[in-house]
Structure formats: C-alpha cells, structure tokens
Amino acid sequence: MRDDDYPPIEAYGVVGNLETCALVAPDGSVDWFPFPHLESPSIFAAVLDAERGGRFRIAPTDSFETDRRYVDDTNVLETSFRTDGGTATVTDFLPPAGRTDHPKKVLYRKLACDEGRVDLAVDLEPRFDYARAETTVESEQRGALAEGRDERTLLESPIDLEIEDDRVTGELSLETGDEEWFLLRCTGAEDANTDPEAALEESLEYWSDWAHDCGADGDCVFEGAWHDRVVRSELVLKLLTHAESGAIAAAPTTSLPEDIGGVRNWDYRFNWLRDAGFTVQALMNLGTADEATAYFEWFMDLCQADDPAAIQPLYGLHGESDLEERELEHFEGYRGSSPVRIGNEAADQRQHDTYGELLLAVDEMHRHGRELDPDEWDRIRDIVDYVREIWDEPDAGIWEVRGGDEHFVYSKVMCWVALDRGIALATDGGYDAPVGEWRETCERIRADVLENGYDEDVGAFVQSYGSNALDATGLLLPIVGFLPFGDDRIRETIDAIEETLVEDGVFVQRYDGDDGLPGEEGAFVLCSCWFVDALALSGRVAEAQSRFETLLEYLNPLGLIAEEIDPESGAHLGNFPQAFSHIGIVNSALYLGYLRGHEAPGPAPMGIRLGEPVGLPSESSDRRY
Structure with missing residues (x-):
C-alpha cells in the first residue's frame, strides 16, 4: 500500500x-x-x-x-x-x-x-x-x-x-x-x-427546487459570506436522509480513520438519536419542515417500546436494532488503517444523554407547532419517568468511550434536560404528568452536577465526577439552559476549554481524558462549531464570526467536510461527509445570523431562548415554569 x-x-x-x-x-x-x-x-x-x-x-x-x-x-x-x-x-x-x-x-x-x-x-x-x-x-x-x-x-x-x-x-x-x-x-x-437526458434534467430540477430559498423579502437568518456553505450543508443532510424512513445517517461511509494507520475506524452509516435536537433545529430553520417532521416521527416510532431502557443510542436507517460489529479482515483499510468495521457495538451501550437529546427534539418540534398525540405523550412520559430512575447511574457517555462507564457530567446534564423539557411540555401542552415529582428530581440533578461536576481547582465543569479532564460538551451547558452564559462557572469553563482543548483558535478536541483506545485523533468539527456558538452567545460575536469563517476555509472545494480535521496539516479525518459537522455549520450560522439582527423563521434558537446570552435582554429566555 x-x-x-x-x-x-x-x-x-x-x-x-x-x-x-x-x-x-x-x-x-x-x-x-x-x-x-x-x-x-x-x-x-x-x-x-x-x-x-x-x-x-x-x-x-x-x-x-x-x-x-x-x-x-x-x-x-x-x-x-x-x-x-x-x-x-x-x-x-x-x-x-x-x-x-x-x-x-x-x-x-x-x-x-x-x-x-x-x-x-x-x-x-x-x-x-x-x-x-x-x-x-x-x-x-x-x-x-x-x-x-x-x-x-x-x-x-x-x-x-x-x-x-x-x-x-x-x-x-x-x-x-x-x-x-x-x-x-x-x-x-x-x-x-x-432517458438519460430527462433523468438529468428532472434530478437537477428536484434538487434546485428543494434547496433553501431565502424568500421574497430577501432577509435570511443565514445571510453572510457563508450562505452558500449553509445551503451545501443542507443538501448534504438531505442526501443522507433516507427517502422511505426519514432517518438521517451520520455519514455515508465506514472506517475512514480518525487516526491514519490507527484503530479508530467506525461504521457511521446509522442514525444516532443524540443528533435529534440540533438536527431538528437546523432543519426547521432551513425551512425543511417536511424533513424535520419525517425524522421526528421516525424516532418517535422507535420509542414505542413499553420499556424506555430498550431505546438504543443508534439504529439502522430502517429502524434495525441489531448492529453487530464485525471486522473485514481482508481489507487493509484506508492507507493501512485497520480494522475495517461494519456494524457498531455502541448500539449496545448505555448512553443516558440520549434521553435529553430526544426531549430537546420533541420540545423543538412542539415549539414549531407540532402537537403530540396521546400515544406520543405516553412514550415521552415513560422516558422522563425512566430518567428519574437512572440519572445517578454511570454510562458510556456521548463519546461512547470503551474504557468503562463513568458518571459523565454531560450525561447528567442531559438527564436534567429530559426532565426540564418534560416539565415544559406538560405545562405548555396541558399533558398529564407528575410535574411535581419531575421538578423535584430535576432540582436534585442540578444540585448534584453543581456539587460534583464543577471542579474549583480546575476552574471548570469537568468530563466526569472525580476527574480533572475537560470535555467540549461543557460548551453546551448554557445552550441547553442548564446555566446562563453570564454565570461565572460557564465563563470559566469556556476559558478553560479554549486554553486546553482549542488549537490555532478554531480546532477543538473532544476531551483530554483517557477513552480506552490507543492512538490520537483530530480536532472534532462539531466541537469547533460549539466553540463558535459559545463565544457568540457569550457576547464575543465578532470573535466568533472570525473563527467561524476560519473553520469554513477547511471545507473542501465542494463545500463538504469530514468528522475531524488534522490541525497540523488541515487534512480531513474520519467518515465523510459527516452529518453532525454540517449540522454544526448550519446552527453556528443560525446563531451568528440571529445575533447580527436577522430574524429566524420560527422561534428563537434554543441557545438564545434558554441560555440567556450575554448582550441580549433576559426576556430572550423563556423558561416556561
């Protein structure tokens, strides 16, 4: 080779x-x-x-x-x-x-x-x-x-x-x-x-008719030098959307390496439920409500099981639950990066953050006018009740570490989100729920995270209880409404992440702790977008915009981007193109557009209405209980 x-x-x-x-x-x-x-x-x-x-x-x-x-x-x-x-x-x-x-x-x-x-x-x-x-x-x-x-x-x-x-x-x-x-x-x-010529013409017509349209008034929340990049990201997301089920694949490839010559090679041709909240936000603000609704109804169908414990972190694009991970030993792998894997054993992990992300998506759809029928609410209520039972147990976390379960801070926060959004939905929609019990648990989780998740010596929220490792998910705590951007602990966490996990101003590592795997990986594109969002919503809008524009320079000439970037060479790493990377680009453009005075086509984005951004009036946050 x-x-x-x-x-x-x-x-x-x-x-x-x-x-x-x-x-x-x-x-x-x-x-x-x-x-x-x-x-x-x-x-x-x-x-x-x-x-x-x-x-x-x-x-x-x-x-x-x-x-x-x-x-x-x-x-x-x-x-x-x-x-x-x-x-x-x-x-x-x-x-x-x-x-x-x-x-x-x-x-x-x-x-x-x-x-x-x-x-x-x-x-x-x-x-x-x-x-x-x-x-x-x-x-x-x-x-x-x-x-x-x-x-x-x-x-x-x-x-x-x-x-x-x-x-x-x-x-x-x-x-x-x-x-x-x-x-x-x-x-x-x-x-x-x-008829090849007719097939070409009809395909061109379909895609161009479907792609984002700014509307007759010309005012677009995505307005800026990055508008065309946002449209390309939208087209990538559509390309990864299965026409029959509405499920969106994380990527179209398997085993493109996060570390050339290493073992961090995974199959991403599945849908991770954790992508739901930010995916729905991106799709709804792009004006692709049909796709957002189809995706919402698909993952709601997956939650029909009487036991929420049976909900997996990821599924096949037709709802398959058996995603046994196997190795193709006869393939040498991209540039000698083996093993080449098909299937993904992360489907069998306990990832408690998934429940919060599901509730984020449900809440987002509800805010855009999608009412829940009684059967759907029963499923949501069961999930929230289940979170009350398991929030204090360890799990594998959002990054699917293979070194053993821990008490990950982000997983705890997302359990809080599941209860927080469940309370809001029940209150706004008049749905039957034990709101008092949910509120009590919600407050317990919050107190627990504030006591055990924030390390005074580190000066930041850490990756897991008892750890001093930093994690880029700390950037999401204010966006999901756990604490406002003006809170000292949030400002300190953003500063600590910038000092420890950020390289060259824009490349962001996921974490600096051990994950049970050998080798290294590149900077995670989605985390770079989270960093842009955190800066913008902290009042550092001009700085955020500059870093976002720098990040966009690493898109390939076609406007596509992989899961990760090598900070030294600028080479793409991991599966390609990566849905979550493109979702991050859409949402970062959304936040920057909103903060620059453009109106979103629907409710204010979640980081605006829940995170109490610096520089915006507190009324922008609409805590609903």
Whole structure:
C-alpha cells in the first residue's frame, strides 16, 4: 500500500439517491458505493482497499488536471478534466428515489467534450459484498454484466468493452461537442426504461427546487459570506436522509480513520438519536419542515417500546436494532488503517444523554407547532419517568468511550434536560404528568452536577465526577439552559476549554481524558462549531464570526467536510461527509445570523431562548415554569 493509492479524504465528492451514496474521487473513480442502501454491503470499496475493494473509473488516458463543482444548489457532480489536447466533463448522479420518473438504481455518468479532443479510459471492477462474494463478468448486448452472490450490475456502454477475469475496460475519444452516456444499472434496474437526458434534467430540477430559498423579502437568518456553505450543508443532510424512513445517517461511509494507520475506524452509516435536537433545529430553520417532521416521527416510532431502557443510542436507517460489529479482515483499510468495521457495538451501550437529546427534539418540534398525540405523550412520559430512575447511574457517555462507564457530567446534564423539557411540555401542552415529582428530581440533578461536576481547582465543569479532564460538551451547558452564559462557572469553563482543548483558535478536541483506545485523533468539527456558538452567545460575536469563517476555509472545494480535521496539516479525518459537522455549520450560522439582527423563521434558537446570552435582554429566555 502506498499513500498515493488513496486520494485524501477531503478530495472526494458525493452523490446519491436518498437511499445510498457514492464517493467520487478527483480522477473520476467511484471508490465507494454500497447498494441498495447506505448500510448495505459495497459494490465498490477502493476507498477501504485500493487493490481489493473495486472501483468504476472514467478518466483521460493522458495526464490531466481536475476541476469539480456541483451544479448550482444540487447534488449533481461535475468533474472536468483538462489535458493538453482538450477538456472533458464527467457528470455523475443518481435520480432521487421517488422524486423523478426515472429508476433510482442507476448510476448515470455523462461524458461531454467541452473543447478539443480527449481520449478517455473506462475501468470497471465490481467487488460485491465488500469483496467477499465471487464475481463473474460476461459480455451482454448493451455492455457488460457482473454478478455476485445476491447482487448484479449491468454497465450499459456506447463502446465495445473488453473483459478479463472480473475486470471491464474500454477506451473512447471525444471531440468538441461529443456526448456519451455510461449507465451502471444495479439489481432491479437492468431492464428499466431510461432517458438519460430527462433523468438529468428532472434530478437537477428536484434538487434546485428543494434547496433553501431565502424568500421574497430577501432577509435570511443565514445571510453572510457563508450562505452558500449553509445551503451545501443542507443538501448534504438531505442526501443522507433516507427517502422511505426519514432517518438521517451520520455519514455515508465506514472506517475512514480518525487516526491514519490507527484503530479508530467506525461504521457511521446509522442514525444516532443524540443528533435529534440540533438536527431538528437546523432543519426547521432551513425551512425543511417536511424533513424535520419525517425524522421526528421516525424516532418517535422507535420509542414505542413499553420499556424506555430498550431505546438504543443508534439504529439502522430502517429502524434495525441489531448492529453487530464485525471486522473485514481482508481489507487493509484506508492507507493501512485497520480494522475495517461494519456494524457498531455502541448500539449496545448505555448512553443516558440520549434521553435529553430526544426531549430537546420533541420540545423543538412542539415549539414549531407540532402537537403530540396521546400515544406520543405516553412514550415521552415513560422516558422522563425512566430518567428519574437512572440519572445517578454511570454510562458510556456521548463519546461512547470503551474504557468503562463513568458518571459523565454531560450525561447528567442531559438527564436534567429530559426532565426540564418534560416539565415544559406538560405545562405548555396541558399533558398529564407528575410535574411535581419531575421538578423535584430535576432540582436534585442540578444540585448534584453543581456539587460534583464543577471542579474549583480546575476552574471548570469537568468530563466526569472525580476527574480533572475537560470535555467540549461543557460548551453546551448554557445552550441547553442548564446555566446562563453570564454565570461565572460557564465563563470559566469556556476559558478553560479554549486554553486546553482549542488549537490555532478554531480546532477543538473532544476531551483530554483517557477513552480506552490507543492512538490520537483530530480536532472534532462539531466541537469547533460549539466553540463558535459559545463565544457568540457569550457576547464575543465578532470573535466568533472570525473563527467561524476560519473553520469554513477547511471545507473542501465542494463545500463538504469530514468528522475531524488534522490541525497540523488541515487534512480531513474520519467518515465523510459527516452529518453532525454540517449540522454544526448550519446552527453556528443560525446563531451568528440571529445575533447580527436577522430574524429566524420560527422561534428563537434554543441557545438564545434558554441560555440567556450575554448582550441580549433576559426576556430572550423563556423558561416556561
């Protein structure tokens, strides 16, 4: 394995059909494509093993330079190759599921010569079931048919193809104005009627019609130099949203490393319920109420169990609960980063913060006018009652440490949030609940955290009881309303985090304690957004804006960002693109826009109405009981 066998993580673009996604490298190679769904086994996985994983590449035969862009406000990707002889563009997309009349199980690749003459090579190496299934390839009238154990693909080609073993190759020359289409028809779409040009036009129309619109008055809370970055983040979130269930994947990939050559490689093709509160806030303020509602109703359905203890931290995008973690030992991993994992054993952990995040989302939807029916309220009441029972027990925490359960401060605070929002919902909505008992427990948790979670010697809220480690989740305590931003303990915590966890003014580590795993990791993009939010809501708006703009410089040229950034090199680390990173960008832009005088389309964001920001009147906080 050589590093140059693997493009940088940030070099990739992503396309998808609201059921699955494909990563496209700058050299025109589709290096990752699970099928038929995001969490399904891969057809191409060169991003995880350059030799064994499989790919579908279309690129010039001569040396070239690359420019890439998304067609404005869409998820249709254009890769332009410049050679000495001319320029050609490859346009990649899959029709959004259920949104056009064209089959969603076809990867369309349009080749067009913009200038001069360009010779191109086609190289198809399918490797079904993470390259575990035996692959057979044979000629077919329209191109080449590849079959594995359960899946197959038909490459519909305008040129003659050569087949050697399980590899398909071909070459073609294009001159100015020439256009050709290659269609990778996956299982179920081999014989579907297709009109490539119409599929492209309808896909472009769908995405552009769906993307954020500032409205007729032109006043947008996201106004600023970052507006286009916010729209791209919105389009990423939509791309990661499953059309059928409404669930939003944390990322479209598995096992892209947080530490090159290390073991911190996880499968993120699932939905973490902890993302719910801030996700709903982002979606509602972007004006995508349908997506927010679908996501809300999806995770509410997951809470139907009579026993709230059965609620998992994460689920498959169809609600699957069995996410057994396994290792693909035959894959070397991205740049030798092994193991390559599928599934995620964090689904079996106790993560008490999850309940608070669920209640944040319920409260956010309620504030936007979504009433709870009696059955939904019964589920919420059961969750809040359960939190009363378990809040003082240790858990694995938001960061899913594998070194043993502890009394994490953030988990305690989020248990407080579950009760706090439960009381507010019951009071506002007139729902039946033991509000007096809930309030008593809420006050007990608060007192416990203030006594054991804040360390006088450290001068900050720490990661866990008895620890002196700092944790970036301390930045969220005022945003969720636990204490106001003007509280000395909050100011001291922000200062301590800035001194200890922040590098170069914008890169924020998650924590500085032991997590039971070897190796290091990069700065966590979402934590950088939390830091921006905390600065802005503490009255340091100009400073927050400057740091936010610096962070945005690390988005790739397509506007995409991974889970983490290496502060030394600026390289992206972890799974890509990361939903939580893009959610953080949307919410940071929301806070900055609000504090700069723009109105949000709905209620004030939670950090405004609950955190009592410095510089805003106290009436901005609407504690409701």
